[in-house]
Amino acid sequence: MSIRPVIISTWPFGLAANEAAAAALASGGNCLDAVEKGINVAEDDPEVTSVGFGGLPNAQGIVEVDAAVMYGPTHGAGSVAGVRGLKNPISLARKVMQHSRHVMLVGEGAREFALRHGFPFTEMLTEPARAKWIQWLLKTYPLPPGKTHDTIGMVALDASGDLAVGCSTSGYAWKEPGRVGDSPLIGSGLYVDNEVGGAAATGLGESILKYCLSFLVVEGMRQGLSPQTACEAALRRMKSREAEYPDAWAGLVALNKAGEYGAACCGHSDFPYALHRGGKNEVLTYSPRPE
């Protein structure tokens, strides 16, 4: 049985990531290869200021990255958080999943693991990011709300009908050193169950992780909800509780085993995401219904 692959990613920068993911599938890779190669594109792009190289730094001017990956067929997971000097944390997360007896490594320990496995280290703070950090220090760079933590999250269904999901981020701009949001947390920033579907999140990690949003979406799909309805239901729960936090917002993308997709957001004006399906790769936008 051959399934038509589907790839869904957060944000317009997901378009280029989807393209690379589809190329990985076309050249014989599976859904895990697709997620890694796709997310690498956003990590490498200095124009994407919330993921990997060129990401906005923490309050001390240091870029710390987080990422995680989960692979349906083995239900395996790998995660890294608070890693400095590393361009491709999604690849390190995959390495942890496949070559460590652990699932999650943070900080210096994650860096030591990366060094042992030959990952290159580099200065991650680009000149434009440094200039913005200086402006922030001088209190002349007020970031617009919702523009400080745009994680790339991707769910991919391959021709074997297997699912993988990944997330990568440089986190909340000007965060306290060591801050970790939802992105590297299995169940919060991402989740997959190969029998059901997968989901990934973007938004204010501090809110998302208190509701295990990606896990909640997959549980919704397990109970028979469509990916779209499951995303909306998960966000309703968060929204009803986080009303007092004006910054609390989240966007979700999801894919089920049949290749049906969903995307939704709350606390945000609209949520553009990238969908690759049937040979077509495009940016679609979810707009919350007025209440």
Added chain:
Amino acid sequence: MSIRPVIISTWPFGLAANEAAAAALASGGNCLDAVEKGINVAEDDPEVTSVGFGGLPNAQGIVEVDAAVMYGPTHGAGSVAGVRGLKNPISLARKVMQHSRHVMLVGEGAREFALRHGFPFTEMLTEPARAKWIQWLLKTYPLPPGKTHDTIGMVALDASGDLAVGCSTSGYAWKEPGRVGDSPLIGSGLYVDNEVGGAAATGLGESILKYCLSFLVVEGMRQGLSPQTACEAALRRMKSREAEYPDAWAGLVALNKAGEYGAACCGHSDFPYALHRGGKNEVLTYSPRPE
């Protein structure tokens, strides 16, 4: 309305922790104070080799601790992971929850936050723990399975009917530096919903976190399951998937809003836990039914 407080903790060392938690409630503290003060007892006890001071170190001989706390009334959460030289990570997790704009801090960043907030630092490696580490290095200390990662997890219901939950651990003995298990992960090692109930986990973090076990227990209770049935249902899911991992085991404790409790384990011969209820504090044991 005055509710009868109930406190449930993992393992026999939960008995002394429950005692301190009950004392905190008796002297006017709420469920959050109970969880913090209770868990502090296990952290301070050098005989408890899997939590706080006296915990077995990582592969490099360094004790790295993880902890998290979640408070029902505000749905607030605080978490720290991979912190060195710190005796009471549960108190640091509470400080993060109450005095940081973030939920989770790891590694050096968590340590810097602790320093700024006046937490004392100390050598965490006791002589007995160091001796065991040396034996392990010399390959003469084969730890019995299941004895390397006995997290303290506690759920407390106070007289106002509010719930809090906490977890603290020194993690998997001889772990790779920076390894993080389920304990500091909201939804995996612990979860609370003040309208429903709370749950905490112990066991192999690498397995637990791939099923968001504590969140899954709370979701089960939300759907009407008793705490006992919810624990067993969550473990069934993990067990069905982790059969190929001989080390995969988990123990769960749970409490609902009405003060009913539950505890269960899988992949382990039995699971002793401590229950404080109606003025009585005792160790009970869950034994899995033969299949």
